[in-house]
Amino acid sequence: MYAIIADGAHQFRVEKGTQFHIDRLGQKPGSKLKLDKVLLVADGDNVKVGAPVVSGAHVEVEVIGQKRGEKLIAFMYRRRQADSKRKRGHRQNYTLVKVTDIKG
Secondary structure: OEEEEEEOOEEEEEEOOOEEEEEOOOOOOOOEEEEOOEEEEEEOOEEEEOOOOOOOOEEEEEEEEEEEOOOEEEEEEOOOOOOOEEEEEEOOEEEEEEEEEEEO
């Protein structure tokens, strides 16, 4: 059994036991959450597709911890101009979660 869920601008294909990261939530490790934006639920040949979400379906997840992504460098350069170099770094904050159950 698997499901496709939406979180922000991202979509994830998840199964029971899958670990993935979503945008940072203010939850402590060990807490349980329900993700309601389920776009598709499939169990063998039985497939439910939402329009846009499957009604009554949700995915239960457990928060494992908080982490930060890899550093991304944004470098801007304009030739032949004074003070035209700009270098910035960014690390996105994530919440690492594990799927405990799929209902739907």
